[in-house]
Amino acid sequence: xxxxxxxxxxxxxxxxxxxxxxxxxxxxxxxxxxxxxxxxxxxxxxxxxxxxxxxxxxxxxxxxxxxxxxxxxxxxxxxxxxxxxxxxxxxxxxxxxxxxxxxxxxxxxxxxxxxxxxxxxxxxxxxxxxxxxxxxxxxxxxxxxxxxxxxxxxxxxxxxxxxxxxxxxxxxxxxxxxxxxxxxxxxxxxxxxxxxxxxxxxxxxxxxxxxxxxxxxxxxxxxxxxxxxxxxxxxxxxxxxxxxxxxxxxxxxxxxxxxxxxxxxxxxxxxxxxxxxxxxxxxxxxxxxxxxxxxxxxxxxxxxxxxxxxxxxxxxxxxxxxxxxxxxxxxxxxxxxxxxxxxxxxxxxxxxxxxxxxxxxxxxxxxxxxxxxxxxxxxxxxxxxxxxxxxxxxxxxxxxxxxxxxxxxxxxxxxxxxxxxxxxxxxxxxxxxxxxxxxxxxxxxxxxxxxxxxxxxxxxxxxxxxxxxxxxxxxxxxxxxxxxxxxxxxxxxxxxxxxxxxxxxxxxxxxxxxxxxxxxxxxxxxxxxxxxxxxxxxxxxxxxxxxxxxxxxxxxxxxxxxxxxxxxxxxxxxxxxxxxxxxxxxxxxxxxxxxxxxxxxxxxxxxxxxxxxxxxxxxxxxxxxxxxxxxxxxxxxxxxxxxxxxxxxxxxxxxxxxxxxxxxxxxxxxxxxxxxxxxxxxx
Ligand SMILES: Nc1nc2c(c(=O)[nH]1)N[C@H]1C(S)=C(S)[C@@H](COP(=O)(O)OP(=O)(O)OC[C@H]3O[C@@H](n4cnc5c(=O)[nH]c(N)nc54)[C@H](O)[C@@H]3O)O[C@H]1N2
Ligand SMILES: Nc1nc2c(c(=O)[nH]1)N[C@H]1C(S)=C(S)[C@@H](COP(=O)(O)OP(=O)(O)OC[C@H]3O[C@@H](n4cnc5c(=O)[nH]c(N)nc54)[C@H](O)[C@@H]3O)O[C@H]1N2
Ligand code: SF4
Ligand SMILES: [Mo]
Numbered sequence: 093x094x095x096x097x098x099x100x101x102x103x104x105x106x107x108x109x110x111x112x113x114x115x116x117x118x119x120x121x122x123x124x125x126x127x128x129x130x131x132x133x134x135x136x137x138x139x140x141x142x143x144x145x146x147x148x149x150x151x152x153x154x155x156x157x158x159x160x161x162x163x164x165x166x167x168x169x170x171x172x173x174x175x176x177x178x179x180x181x182x183x184x185x186x187x188x189x190x191x192x193x194x195x196x197x198x199x200x201x202x203x204x205x206x207x208x209x210x211x212x213x214x215x216x217x218x219x220x221x222x223x224x225x226x227x228x229x230x231x232x233x234x235x236x237x238x239x240x241x242x243x244x245x246x247x248x249x250x251x252x253x254x255x256x257x258x259x260x261x262x263x264x265x266x267x268x269x270x271x272x273x274x275x276x277x278x279x280x281x282x283x284x285x286x287x288x289x290x291x292x293x294x295x296x297x298x299x300x301x302x303x304x305x306x307x308x309x310x311x312x313x314x315x316x317x318x319x320x321x322x323x324x325x326x327x328x329x330x331x332x333x334x335x336x337x338x339x340x341x342x343x344x345x346x347x348x349x350x351x352x353x354x355x356x357x358x359x360x361x362x363x364x365x366x367x368x369x370x371x372x373x374x375x376x377x378x379x380x381x382x383x384x385x386x387x388x389x390x391x392x393x394x395x396x397x398x399x400x401x402x403x404x405x406x407x408x409x410x411x412x413x414x415x416x417x418x419x420x421x422x423x424x425x426x427x428x429x430x431x432x433x434x435x436x437x438x439x440x441x442x443x444x445x446x447x448x449x450x451x452x453x454x455x456x457x458x459x460x461x462x463x464x465x466x467x468x469x470x471x472x473x474x475x476x477x478x479x480x481x482x483x484x485x486x487x488x489x490x491x492x493x494x495x496x497x498x499x500x501x502x503x504x505x506x507x508x509x510x511x512x513x514x515x516x517x518x519x520x521x522x523x524x525x526x527x528x529x530x531x532x533x534x535x536x537x538x539x540x541x542x543x544x545x546x547x548x549x550x551x552x553x554x555x556x557x558x559x560x561x562x563x564x565x566x567x568x569x570x571x572x573x574x575x576x577x578x579x580x581x582x583x584x585x586x587x588x589x590x591x592x593x594x595x596x597x598x599x600x601x602x603x604x605x606x607x608x609x610x611x612x613x614x615x616x617x618x619x620x621x622x623x624x625x626x627x628x629x630x631x632x633x634x635x636x637x638x639x640x641x642x643x644x645x646x647x648x649x650x651x652x653x654x655x656x657x658x659x660x661x662x663x664x665x666x667x668x669x670x671x672x673x674x675x676x677x678x679x680x681x682x683x684x685x686x687x688x689x690x691x692x693x694x695x696x697x698x699x700x701x702x703x704x705x706x707x708x709x710x711x712x713x714x715x716x717x718x719x720x721x722x723x724x725x726x727x728x729x730x731x732x733x734x735x736x737x738x739x740x741x742x743x744x745x746x747x748x749x750x751x752x753x754x755x756x757x758x759x760x761x762x763x764x765x766x767x768x769x770x771x772x773x774x775x
Contacts, residue, residue, distance in 0.1 A: 097124060097602050098544040099527035100138045101200045101520040103674050105129065105264060106527045107138055108602070111546040118142055118521065118547050128539075128603065129266050136672045140683050141521065145550070149503055149680045151516040152551035162514070167552065167562075170513055175566035177496045178215070181468050187216030188428060189468045193452060195223045195475020196675065202526045203581055204474050206422040207560040209448060213424030214569035219431060219467065221452035223475060226482070227380045229439075229447070230759050234392030237442055237629050239405070240619030241413055244532050245374050247271065249409035252280040252370035254363070256395065257305065257378030257765075259289045262671045267376075280370055282363050284308065284355075286665065287694065287736055288729035296363060299731040302665050303646035303766030304353035306387050308360060309394035310643065311349030314341040315364035316401060322368070323403025330613060331400060333628025333639070340640045352643060352651075354731075368402045372409025375399060380667065384764040388756045389438070390641035393629070397641070400625050406611050414532035415606035417540055420588045423448065424572065431458050431467075436760040438635050451760040453752055456483065459490035469496040473517065473556055476676045478506035482762045483752035484745055485718065500559055505676065506742055518553035521546040524578035526585060528603065538606035540589075542596040545578065557581050637758050646766035647754045653768070660715060660768035662699060666746040667739040667764060676740040691744045692725040694736040695771070700726045703771045712772030713737060718748040721774065735769055 096111040100121075108127025112120040121141045125132035154170035155162040165173075181189050192212050198205040205222065212220045235242050247253055247267055261268040268291060275281055281295030286302055300308060316322050317338055327334050346357035346364075367373050375395045382391045396411075404410030432451025433440040440447055455477075459467050470491075481487045491497060491510045499511040508514045520527075525543035532538040549555070554562075561573040575581045583593050591604045617623045621631060633639040650657035672688045673679070693713055705711050707726035712719050713735060722737060722744040730736055739746040746764075754763040 093119070096544050096546045098521075098546060099541050100134065100141065101525075101527060101543065102137045102141070102144075102677075104196065104200050104529070104533065105266065106200070106529065106541065107134060107266070108541070109134070109138065109141070111521070113546060116547060118145060131266075133266070133269075135265050136684065136687060137674055137678060140678070140681055143681050143683050144678065145519055145521050145547070147503070147680060150551060150553070151501060151504060151508070151514055152553075153516060154552070155514045157512050167554070170515060171562055171566050174496070174498055174513055175563060178469060178567060181495060182215065185466055185468055188219060188465055190215055190217045190471065191219035191221055191431075191455060191467050191469070192217075192471040192473075193221045193455070193475055193477060194473055195477070195480060196227065197474030198222050199224075199228075201474060201520065201556065202419065202530070203585065204556040206419075206585065207557040208473060210422040210424060210572060211560040211564055211569075213426050214564055214572045215567065216426065216428070218426060218428040218450065220449045221430070221455060222449045223452070224449065225432075225452035225760065226762060227383060230383045230388045230756075230761055231377065231392045233439070233442060233759065234389055235396055237631060238393060238396040238400070238620075238626055242532065243405060243411040243413045245376050246409050246412045247374055247376055250279065250372050250374035251409055252282070252367055252373040254282045254284060254367060254373075254375045255289075255291060256284045256375050257381035258376050259285070259287075259291070259668065260376070261289065261291055262669045263379065265671065280366055282366065284363075286731040286734045287668065296359070296366070298355045298359050298363070300353040300355050301649075301731070301766075302663050302734060303385050303387070303649065304643065305382060306391050306394050306641055307344075307349045307352040307643040308355055309391070309398055310341055310344040310641065311346045311360050312364035312367065312398060313337065313394075313401065314344045315346060315361050316368045316398075317341060319365070321365065322401045326403035326405075327401055330618070331625040331627050332622045333626060334401070336628045337397065337401075337640060367398070371404070372407065373399075373402055373404050374410055381665075381765055383761050384667070385761070385766060386647050386754070386756055386763050387641075387644040388761040389758045390638075390644065394641040397627050400627060405625065406613060408610060412608060412610060413612055414538045414608055416532065417530035417538050417589055417591065417604070417606050419526070419530055419585045422585075431455065431464075432760055436758070438632070438637070439759040442631060453482070453755060453760050453762050456481070456486045456490040456752060459493050460486070468494060469498075470494055471498045471500070472507055472511075473500040473559070476505040476507050478510060479676045479740060479742060479745060479747065481752065482747050482750035482764055483717065484747040486752055500556060502553060503677070503680065515559055516551060516553040517556050517559065518549040522549040522553065523555040524582050526582060530589075532606070537608060539603050540591065540596070541603040542582070542593065632758075635758075647763060648768035649766065656716070656768050660770045661733070662769050662771060663734050664713065664715065664749065664767045664769035665734060665736045665765045666750065666767075668736050670738060673740060676742070679741070691722055691738050691741040693722045694725050694727055694730045696730050696732040696734070697726050697728060698732045699735070699771070700724060703773050705771075705773045710774060712774055713749065713769055714772060715749040715751070715767055715769045717751050719772070720744045720746070720748050735771065
């Protein structure tokens with residue numbers, strides 16, 4: 093039996109995997125014991141890789157929709173017909189009529205996103221869209237605005253951690269495991285979450301009204317400044333705008349924040365003191381929970397300021413800057429602006445370089461209204477927007493207007509169910525690729541690993557890069573796609589990096605890390621306009637937004653919209669993750685279903701009593717956009733009046749309830765975490 097050392101790309105964690113191959117077939121997987129991240133463990137998703145890759149539900153060959161049926165066609169026919177249609181649409185409407193979209197798989201699968209961008213460049217369309225319109229980018233942007241770069245959390249060295257809308261036990265289990273161990277050794281843990289997650293029981297826990305986190309952060313700043321707990325040396329030397337902050341937060345007392353958030357003022361004082369008096373203090377902010385809010389950018393800015401005034405920037409256990417491990421850029425130069433550039437100019441271009449993508453949350457409206465121009469073709473790889481985009485009904489209406497929808501996926505998805513053409517992608521186990529996070533992520537370091545091929549591609553599936561390259565050739569862009577094998581692609585991507593494929597192959601552990609240097613500002617300052625940390629952002633002010641974070645009410649809150657609250661008095665949060673699933677994926681695996689067979693709505697007993705239902709009953713959850721039916725889990729572990737439902741389930745689709753027109757004014761992120769709802773007792 094052969095053991096291939098590779099990584100798992102089912103989620104962004106990229107755990108190290110020993111893949112056991114017998115006669116060309118993957119028979120078993122286990123965690124690599126010496127891998128820095130997972131140290132021999134795998135989560136239930138990773139443990140089911142064998143069942144996943146050999147699932148009978150794989151898309152086995154290219155298919156074309158003819159009437160209501162799907163017809164098997166050859167790769168040749170599929171490529172020729174899609175290329176023909178794309179040429180026709182380009183001639184009729186211009187190149188911007190094609191949009192391409194990738195979901196979170198495009199973050200984990202570096203070649204995929206690189207080739208999609210190359211293809212759109214060759215075609216001439218600015219409309220590369222990706223999941224970073226709803227996830228993650230906003231924190232990077234907020235930190236770039238504040239620090240001129242992207243310092244990341246370093247929880248493994250922290251002495252105080254705030255889990256701020258983040259439940260790593262279900263999403264980043266390796267971090268959670270480490271937190272559990274270190275709490276026993278004295279790590280101080282604070283959880284700010286309307287749900288009492290298991291980790292909350294290991295420290296201080298407060299339960300805010302959803303969407304009021306910025307008010308709590310501002311009141312913490314008030315306490316820290318008022319009680320003289322701020323890091324004077326660091327703030328005086330390395331920041332601008334502290335004087336303005338002092339004035340700004342003067343009236344923003346813990347009592348003011350209690351009134352907004354429901355968190356008692358003494359608790360806010362306690363948290364602020366603990367955070368400010370423990371060096372190596374790290375806010376581990378929700379990866380999308382703090383983003384999918386009306387105040388998403390300012391939430392992240394507030395966290396940046398808290399880290400700054402307590403002197404926790406670029407020190408061990410705070411937020412530290414990781415060196416990048418740059419890969420070769422495959423993008424072709426392009427001048428045109430994507431959708432969303434005018435509506436959300438800060439999202440599009442705050443500093444010198446524009447974002448590589450448009451604001452995907454405008455896609456449905458753009459297709460439906462044909463403004464500023466018609467989008468007639470959508471090519472999707474590595475995403476399932478039919479279930480993952482907010483406002484499913486608007487998305488479905490938009491899809492009906494397309495002349496061409498192509499989905500490239502190893503599995504049938506709700507988006508593939510709508511497509512004109514479905515192309516079988518092979519999974520990461522069936523090709524050579526790049527794993528890790530060369531640009532640094534949540535684990536305080538940047539690292540890369542060779543994602544080795546474990547088995548030959550199954551059925552007629554092909555590597556994603558090949559699909560875009562082949563389509564490029566058929567369109568007449570062959571000169572831009574010279575690569576012939578996975579290995580050539582990976583070699584090319586590493587050709588400008590600090591490490592080569594050859595070195596990675598020779599390295600017995602298989603991973604390469606960016607060497608971290610603390611206090612690098614002493615050498616290079618901060619790459620902001622002022623060269624210092626911008627507590628007050630003049631840049632944001634120039635765009636017409638407040639230079640300091642402020643509290644903004646969720647658009648459907650009882651405060652912002654009391655009329656609506658009469659009909660929809662509860663607050664819905666969507667998308668809390670379960671460990672067993674990744675977004676919409678893995679629902680087809682019996683082994684995973686045996687662990688968690690259906691979605692549940694978490695509701696407080698007092699809320700359940702109000703509507704007269706009991707634990708285990710199927711109830712209705714309604715918002716102004718629609719209704720879903722879902723089983724109730726009545727639990728004390730959620731704030732009264734808050735309802736939490738997971739996303740990614742077709743049987744109880746959270747996004748039937750969300751409204752994509754409710755967006756943060758600065759970055760266009762959609763509000764999916766604090767929306768008005770009511771419950772219905774059925775039957
Ligand atoms: N209401 C609500 N909605 C949300 C969220 C929420 O919290 N609440 N969260 C949002 C967030 S943060 C995110 S990141 C998105 C996630 O949304 P998506 O990124 O759309 O996530 P998935 O459902 O995982 O879709 C991935 C698709 O890629 C396919 N795939 C897997 N591997 C490969 C591959 O190698 N190649 C190709 N071509 N395809 C592959 C899978 O089969 C699957 O169909 O959802 C968002 N939607
Ligand atoms: N198993 C698994 N892991 C995943 C994913 C997955 O689908 N499955 N998805 C991956 C992706 S793309 C992402 S973006 C991340 C998501 O990562 P996160 O956004 O960090 O999601 P969770 O870790 O579930 O924690 C979110 C917590 O925020 C709380 N919350 C909701 N609204 C509010 C609010 O207004 N205020 C406060 N303070 N808390 C609130 C919820 O109760 C929940 O406990 O996970 C990644 N990892
Ligand atoms: S956390 Fe699970 S799914 Fe994610 S990379 Fe690790 S083993 Fe794979
Ligand atoms: Mo995400």
